[in-house]
Amino acid sequence: MxxxxxxxxxxxxxxxxxxxxxxxxxxxxxxxxxxxxxxxxxxxxxxxxxxxxxxxxxxxxxxxxxxxxxxxxxxxxxxxxxxxxxxxxxxxxxxxxxxxxxxxxxxxxxxxxxxxxxxxxxRPRGALNIPGCRPAGIFSAGTAQRLVNREGYLPGRKVVILGSGDIGLIMARRMTLEGAQVQCVAEIQPYSGGLKRNIVQCLDDYGIPLKLSHTVVDIRGKERVEGVTIAAVDDRMQPIPGTEEDIPCDTLLLSVxxxxxxxxxxxxxxxxxxxxxxxxxxxxxxxxxxxxxxxxxxxxxxxxxxxxxxxxxxxxxxxxxxxxxxxAETGREIPLSPTGAIRYTVPATLDPARMQETLTVRFRVKETVKSGQIRVLLDGKEVLRRNRPIMAPGEMEQAVLKKEWFTGTEQTLEVWAGPREGGNTNG
Amino acid sequence: MAEHELTCIGCPLGCALRVETDDTGAVVRVTGNTCKRGEDYGRREVTCPTRTVTSTVRVAGGKEPVVPVRTRTDIPKDRIFACMEAVRQAHIAAPVSIGDVVLHNVCGTGVDVIASKAVPARE
Structure with missing residues (x-):
C-alpha cells in the first residue's frame, strides 16, 4: 500500500x-x-x-x-x-x-x-517525585477532563489541584460546577503558567484559592486518597519546614x-x-x-x-x-539564533531559496518582559522592530519574516526579544 | 460608595483594577488600568458580569453517554449555578446535532442551552 x-x-x-x-x-x-x-x-x-x-x-x-x-x-x-x-x-x-x-x-x-x-x-506523577502512598484518586487533569466531559463520571468530590496550568484551572471550574469542592490549587512557581482569563474565570469566580510557591509534599490514604500535605517552597523550590498544612481530600489532580x-x-x-x-x-x-x-x-x-x-x-x-x-532546490540554511529573552524559535533554520513570501517565526520568552521589543537582525542589520507591551513565558509570540529581505549571501539571522530602552524585565 | 478589586483579563499584564461605585451601583471611577480595555472590563464586570456556561447532558441511546452543551451566548454570572442545576436535570435522545436546543430560555435568561457536538445514535 x-x-x-x-x-x-x-x-x-x-x-x-x-x-x-x-x-x-x-x-x-x-x-x-x-x-x-x-x-x-x-x-x-x-x-x-x-x-x-x-x-x-x-x-x-x-x-x-x-x-x-x-x-x-x-x-x-x-x-x-x-x-x-x-x-x-x-x-x-x-x-x-x-x-x-x-x-x-x-x-x-x-x-x-x-x-x-x-x-x-x-507530565505524570512519576515525573514529579511526590512522596507518599499510591492510592486511587490521583489523576492528571486531562484524564479527569475526559472522565467528566466524555464518560460522564465525576472522579472525586473533594479535590486538590497541583499545578496551575490551563487544564488544571479549567478543571477546577468544571469540577466545581459539577458539585465537587475544590480546596485549592497549589503552584510551585511564584506565578501561574495559566492564562489570566482562566485565573479569573475559573478560580476567582468560585473563590478557589491559588497558593503560589506551594507544592504537595505528601499524599495519604491506602485504597483511596484521604488527604495531601502542602508546604510553601523557598526560591530554590525546596519545601520550607514548618509550613506544612494537611488538606483532607479524596482526589488530587495534576496539571504540571x-x-x-x-x-x-x-x-x-x-x-x-x-x-x-x-x-x-x-x-x-x-x-x-x-x-x-x-x-x-x-x-x-x-x-x-x-x-x-x-x-x-x-x-x-x-x-x-x-x-x-x-x-525549490535547497540553497543554504541559515540558523535562527534566539537571543535576549527568547528561549527558542520554530523553525530553527531558514533557507531563503525555499522560503515563501513571508514566514511566521514562533517563539517563547524565558521570563516576563514588560515594555518589550522584538527585533530581527540579518547579518547584524536590523530588518524588523516591533514593540510589545508585555511578553510572558505562557504566551507564544511571533515575528513575520519577508523573503525580500534576503539576497542569498546572508550568514546570520538573529531574533531578539527584551526590554526596550527604559523598560525592565521581571518587573 | 463601594470599592471592587479585580484582575483585568484583557492581556497577560493582568492589571489590578480598583472600581469605585456610588450608592446606586453606578461606576464612578476605574483605576489601576493601563489601557482603555481595562476600564471597559472593570465597568462591565462590576455592573453586569456575564459568562458562557458549558457542561454536559446525558444522552439516551447515543454512541456516547454524554453530549457537551453550552449557553448560546453569555448569561448573568449570578445565574450560573441555577443554569447548571437545570442542565443537570436535562436529558436528550440521540441522534444529536451541533446546535440542537437542549433547554429553551434557561432559568428565564432568554438564552438557550445548545448541543456543541454531534452524537450519533447507537447502532
Whole structure:
C-alpha cells in the first residue's frame, strides 16, 4: 500500500494539514487516527474560547473540531480510525509507516511524505517525585477532563489541584460546577503558567484559592486518597519546614506541564530540540529526515489552537510541494539564533531559496518582559522592530519574516526579544 | 460608595483594577488600568458580569453517554449555578446535532442551552 501523504494524528493539527495538502493539489492524502473519531483532544475541551483568531467567534473545542472535520469530509479525505502507528522508518529513501487496527490488522504503508501530528501528553506523577502512598484518586487533569466531559463520571468530590496550568484551572471550574469542592490549587512557581482569563474565570469566580510557591509534599490514604500535605517552597523550590498544612481530600489532580509526544519521531531518528522537546525543523517545518514534516503540539506546545491550525496548514502545504516536486532546490540554511529573552524559535533554520513570501517565526520568552521589543537582525542589520507591551513565558509570540529581505549571501539571522530602552524585565 | 478589586483579563499584564461605585451601583471611577480595555472590563464586570456556561447532558441511546452543551451566548454570572442545576436535570435522545436546543430560555435568561457536538445514535 502506498499513499502520497500520510498524516499521523487526526486532531486539530492533522486535520488542518490534511486539508491544506489536498487544497495544494495532492489527491492521495490519508489520516491515521488512533481514537474512534477525529478531533483529538478538542473533543474533551468543552469550554469556550477556541477560534477567536480563525473564525472571529468563541467556539467550544468540539465545535472548533467540527468545522475542520466537516471540511475534511467535504473534500473526501480518507481517515482510518482506531489505527495506531507503531513504527516509522526510512530505508533507501522510502518512508514506511507501520500501523495496527482492529479492522485492518497490521499494515505497512509507504508514503511520499509524512506529517507528524501526534500532539502532546501530560507530565505524570512519576515525573514529579511526590512522596507518599499510591492510592486511587490521583489523576492528571486531562484524564479527569475526559472522565467528566466524555464518560460522564465525576472522579472525586473533594479535590486538590497541583499545578496551575490551563487544564488544571479549567478543571477546577468544571469540577466545581459539577458539585465537587475544590480546596485549592497549589503552584510551585511564584506565578501561574495559566492564562489570566482562566485565573479569573475559573478560580476567582468560585473563590478557589491559588497558593503560589506551594507544592504537595505528601499524599495519604491506602485504597483511596484521604488527604495531601502542602508546604510553601523557598526560591530554590525546596519545601520550607514548618509550613506544612494537611488538606483532607479524596482526589488530587495534576496539571504540571505538557510534553510533545515524539516516540515515533525518535524511532525514525528525527533530531529533537532540547528546548522544545519537539523536532528541530527548517522553514518548511520539515524535520532532519527528508519528507517528514511536523506541526502542532508534537512540534512545540501551543497555548492557542488557532496557531496550531495555522502552523499545520503551512506544514501540509509544504508536504504537498515536496510530493509534487515543487520545492525549490535547497540553497543554504541559515540558523535562527534566539537571543535576549527568547528561549527558542520554530523553525530553527531558514533557507531563503525555499522560503515563501513571508514566514511566521514562533517563539517563547524565558521570563516576563514588560515594555518589550522584538527585533530581527540579518547579518547584524536590523530588518524588523516591533514593540510589545508585555511578553510572558505562557504566551507564544511571533515575528513575520519577508523573503525580500534576503539576497542569498546572508550568514546570520538573529531574533531578539527584551526590554526596550527604559523598560525592565521581571518587573 | 463601594470599592471592587479585580484582575483585568484583557492581556497577560493582568492589571489590578480598583472600581469605585456610588450608592446606586453606578461606576464612578476605574483605576489601576493601563489601557482603555481595562476600564471597559472593570465597568462591565462590576455592573453586569456575564459568562458562557458549558457542561454536559446525558444522552439516551447515543454512541456516547454524554453530549457537551453550552449557553448560546453569555448569561448573568449570578445565574450560573441555577443554569447548571437545570442542565443537570436535562436529558436528550440521540441522534444529536451541533446546535440542537437542549433547554429553551434557561432559568428565564432568554438564552438557550445548545448541543456543541454531534452524537450519533447507537447502532
Amino acid at each position: 502506498r499513499h502520497d501523504i500520510v498524516i499521523i494524528g487526526g486532531g486539530p493539527a492533522g486535520l488542518a494539514a490534511a486539508i491544506s495538502a489536498r487544497e495544494a493539489g495532492v489527491e492521495d492524502v490519508l489520516i491515521l487516527e488512533r481514537e474512534q473519531e477525529l478531533g483529538g483532544i478538542l473533543n474533551q475541551c468543552i469550554h469556550n474560547g477556541f477560534g477567536l483568531h480563525t473564525f472571529q467567534e468563541e467556539l467550544t473545542g468540539p465545535e472548533y473540531a467540527a468545522r475542520y472535520i466537516e471540511k475534511a469530509q467535504a473534500l473526501g479525505i480518507p481517515a482510518q480510525l482506531g489505527a495506531t502507528v507503531i513504527d516509522l522508518a526510512r530505508e533507501d529513501g522510502v518512508l514506511t509507516v507501520t500501523c495496527v487496527s482492529r479492522q485492518a490488522g497490521l499494515q505497512c504503508i509507504q508514503a511520499g511524505a509524512v506529517v507528524l501530528c501526534m500532539g502532546c501528553r501530560e 506541564g505538557l510534553i510533545p509526544e515524539n516516540e515515533l519521531s525518535r524511532q525514525i531518528g528525527v533530531e529533537i530540540s532540547p528546548a522544545t522537546n519537539g523536532p528541530r525543523v527548517n522553514e518548511s517545518l520539515e524535520t532532519s529526515i527528508p519528507g517528514v514534516f511536523a506541526c502542532g503540539n508534537v512540534l512545540h506546545v501551543h497555548d492557542l489552537v488557532d496557531y496550531v491550525s495555522e502552523e499545520a496548514e503551512q506544514a501540509g502545504r509544504n508536504a504537498a510541494r515536496a510530493v509534487l516536486g515543487q520545492s
